[in-house]
Amino acid sequence: MDENQEFISILRAEGLRYTWQRQAIWDEIKSTDEHRDADDIYLSLKQAGKTISRATVYRTIDVLVKYGFIRKLEFGEGRMRLEHKLDPAHHDHLVCENCGRIIEFVDDRIEDLQTAVCQQHGFQLTRHVHQLFARCQAYPDCEYYQSQHR
Amino acid sequence: MDENQEFISILRAEGLRYTWQRQAIWDEIKSTDEHRDADDIYLSLKQAGKTISRATVYRTIDVLVKYGFIRKLEFGEGRMRLEHKLDPAHHDHLVCENCGRIIEFVDDRIEDLQTAVCQQHGFQLTRHVHQLFARCQAYPDCEYYQSQHR
DNA sequence: TTTCTATTGTGAATGAGTCTCAATAATATA
DNA sequence: TATATTATTGAGACTCATTCACAATAGAAA
DSSP states (O other), X not given: OOHHHHHHHHHHHTTOOOOXXXXXXXXXXXXXXXXXXXXXXXXXXXXXXXXXXXXXXXXHHHHHHHTTSEEEEOOSSSXXXXXXXXXXXXXXXXXXXXXXXXEXXXXXXXXXXXXXXXXXXXXXEEEEEEEEEEEOTTTTSOHHHHHHOO | OOXXXXXXXXXXXXXXXXXXHXXXXXXXXXXXXXXXXXXXXXXXHHHTTOOOOHHHHHHHHHHHHHTXXXXXXXXXXXXXXXXXXXXXXXXXXXXXXXXXXXXXXXXXXXXXXXXXXXXXXXXXXXXXXXXXXXXXXXTTSOHHHHHHOO
């Protein structure tokens, strides 16, 4: 099934209504692989002439999270960042503290060791947060940083 | 050198003043191994008759972080939790999503793999956040949970 | 002591996110 | 298609953790 048809039918199946606001917010979040925050989404839509209230943006984000379209991330900045799940593979994040670039990584050995640590304590792992903060090769001069801040 | 002497002399060496408020906040944070938040500290001090403004609590926490006495933690709850560094060994956190219990763990193999992941991307690791959210053995009935909420 | 200025308390401000409620619009039903 | 039902929206008030501005206070140097 077409990805957007699925979006529409999940809403319907859950007794939720299909509105242009929900479609626009989902389209906006899908449109890049960056990890943007709620206000980025709100402002991008506004700039594109689709003004939607902040309340609706936040409410729709929660709907998208609940039905598995997106994921909330928290990098200790005091606000949530978003990530769509079109490519559903699990991954963690490597964040450059200098330029802000975010790289996704997976290491199966780490995944296994996490499960083992939980088992040792008699716990059952439900989810994890694993973030590596680092300096990219270009520190202190970084072309990525330059490109994002001009 | 006595641990508190060191606290006093670091303040002095940095041109900061030694005040009873700073001493009281540091004492309060040192007093347990729990991961409390700023308001817990504020309220505990108040209850002990040492009323210090919230602003001062927050400012002092930043001083304690800056000079390596404590560490800020963020478990996605929208507020910071604190941890003193009297026992300086590095560790990560295993959090029970049911009862809230927090267990500290270290796994050297995970530590090494993290460094390797960074190297593969040409990054230099500066710090990391690794949190395992899990259910403890007692789920859904947990004596720890009972003990904390009555 | 006096002086200098870091620190404090107060209360206002901030910023992300949530809530309330009347108006609106998507969908079910006739 | 018209009408009824009720989920959703927008606006702005509100919350909560944290920060800020500024006048008053109090460490510490001279």
